[in-house]
Amino acid sequence: MNHKPYKNLNNSKKEQIVTMFDRIAETYDQLNGLITFGMDKTWRRRVAKMIAANDPKTILDAATGTGALAIDLAEYSSARIIGVDISGEMLSIGKEKIKHLELDHKITLELDDAEALSFNPDTFDAISIGFGVRNFDNLNKGLSEIYRVLKPGGQLVILETSVPKYFPFKQGYYLFSHWIIPMLGKIFSKEKLAYEYLSDSASIFPYGKRFNRILKENKFVSIANHPQMLGIVTIYTAFK
Template sequence: MTEPTHNTTDFGYKTVPAAEKVSLVANVFHSVAAKYDMMNDVMSLGIHRLWKRFTLDCSGVRPGQHVLDLAGGTGDIAALFSRRVGANGKVVLADINESMLNVGRDKLRDLGLINNIEFVQANAEALPFADNSFDIISIGFGLRNVTDKAAALKSMFRVLKPGGRLLVLEFSKPEQQWLSKVYDMYSFKLLPVMGQLIANDKESYQYLAESIRMHPDQETLKTMMAEAGFSEVSYHNLTGGIVALHRGFKF
């Protein structure tokens, strides 16, 4: 594995030109979009729904607020926020991937949650919103796929209102060595096979497993958020650190 430079970046365990990562990641999610929800339920035994509910509970969201659900994909987190902000609030579900956005739009329309949700195709590194636009920003299982994570965090800080909070829900580093070993076996032996059987796409789920390992650990991400301007940054490990919820405020 070659070390990335300022002109290159990681794509799973591969090092690729930074300019190519967006399209490579896009191809992964174009491929898995139709089976994404089903795979999430199978891969996590449904526990991803509890992680997302915990994120909502830590958000402090209130009726009438404006929420940005970034890398919102098929809309699970946006749906939770939509019900909380009510008719006078607004949720913007933003994703760089058109296929994921289309699946999310169709699903939320079927749930009758379309009235207070706006759908925007957007790159997290250069968000197309005015400064100080949102009370809350969430990004669930999306930051690890961003090419320039520092730029994305700064972009989120810019569009967050003073007093607002950012919630980053992402796979992280297990707290115990035995859990790391079990998780590695699951991720690299079983996950690609499940991807082949359910989504007919072994390679995409191999990338997703590798991208988790390349993502910054809990303390590194905490530091990155502070460097982007966020205050009182903290994190809470879930399922033994397999997932972590980071939270930071804009004061």
């Protein structure tokens, strides 16, 4: 899990992740929509509906970035939502969006590290993570922290990249993710290395049953995975 965005630098993965997301914050939402052909919104809404179905009163959106998933959660749930991220620039974009949508009364964004959360144990009824866990410096440490602050019986829902299994979708995915996405990143954000990292990390991150096992090793129960769009992304659900 120590794949880094800037291989020529010696600083930690976490430091590089902060630098990378600070650099691409302004164009992140637009490029995310372009790269996924707008399906990112559909996937986030599915996550929001899964969480809202259990009627939580408090939700943590870890690795919230620009708050896109937190905003969708607010559409389907009356819960109080706290979004945390380690990128100050991503949070700044998110705060502007939340203010514009007049959702300040429902959503709070805070600078915090998902691998060392500042919250007390058993704080949240539900926790969401959208396209964030593969960027953790230490995956098990991050999941352990998520488990710690989740209430007993609380729900975890993760939206993360995966790799299609079958021909020709697997081959098409490889071509698109390793060639087209970095090119789009270079054109629209001037950060080709960032989008090379995002593509490479997606292809090596454990998914499906492998990630289910990692969740189980971190004490989560009732684990299920739900592949989306032929397995390009997967939604994972689990409980404490």
